[in-house]
Amino acid sequence: MSAEAIVRGFFGRVRSGVAPEEAALYLAPQVQAWQVCSAPQPECIVRTPDNYRAxxxxxxxxxxxxxxxxxxxxxxxxxxxxxxxxxxQHLGEIEGYAPTGLPLVCAGSAVYEVANGRIVAYWMQQEHHGLLQQLQANAHHKEPA
Structure with missing residues (x-):
């Protein structure tokens, strides 16, 4: 299977939330996950199929x-x-903001490295400022009575 097919399968089944229990089909036992989310310096954490499912x-x-x-x-x-x-939808606390039930959209991108049929590393960037703007706006939104 091609690297592209593996990553598409990972998104379609695991990252999408459809079947996170299938993470071991797509992820190596230990994955180097370089993440840039709310800080300018990337942070590397080790992901396993179990902690990715969580x-x-x-x-x-x-x-x-x-x-x-x-x-x-x-x-x-x-x-x-x-x-x-x-x-x-905002159904749980995020960044200290209480749930509102209102829609949220998050944007991200990543480069995935595949070896021996599994994802072994990725470098992810998550757009954080836009999410915070949505959370702030939703916190002040009043639902009609």
């Missing part, structure tokens, strides 16, 4: 039954670039 469960608590839309996928050899948007 990570997606955390998303479900915060965003409900969210959907992920792939906006761009580019593959070159063992590396695959993906740009996506995640659509959900």
């Amino acid at each position: 990570h997606i469960e955390d998303f479900r608590q915060m965003f409900g039954d969210f959907t992920v839309q792939l906006d761009e996928v580019l593959a070159q050899g063992k590396k695959v670039y993906v740009r996506w948007r995640q659509f959900g």
Whole structure:
């Protein structure tokens, strides 16, 4: 299976929240996850299929039954670039903001490295400022009576 097919399968089944329990089918036992989210310096954490599954469960608590839309996928050899948007509702506390039930959209991108049929590393950037703007606006939104 090509690196692109593995990453697309990972998004379609695991990252999407459809079947996070299938993480071991797509992720190596230990994945180097370089993340740039709210700080300018990337942080490297080690992801395992089990803690990635728990990570997606955390998303479900915060965003409900969210959907992920792939906006761009580019593959070159063992590396695959993906740009996506995640659509959900604010159902759990995020960044100290109480749930509002209102829609949220998050944007992100990552480069995934695939070896021996599994994702072994990724470099992810999550758009954080826009999420904070949505959370702030939603906190002041009043539902009609």
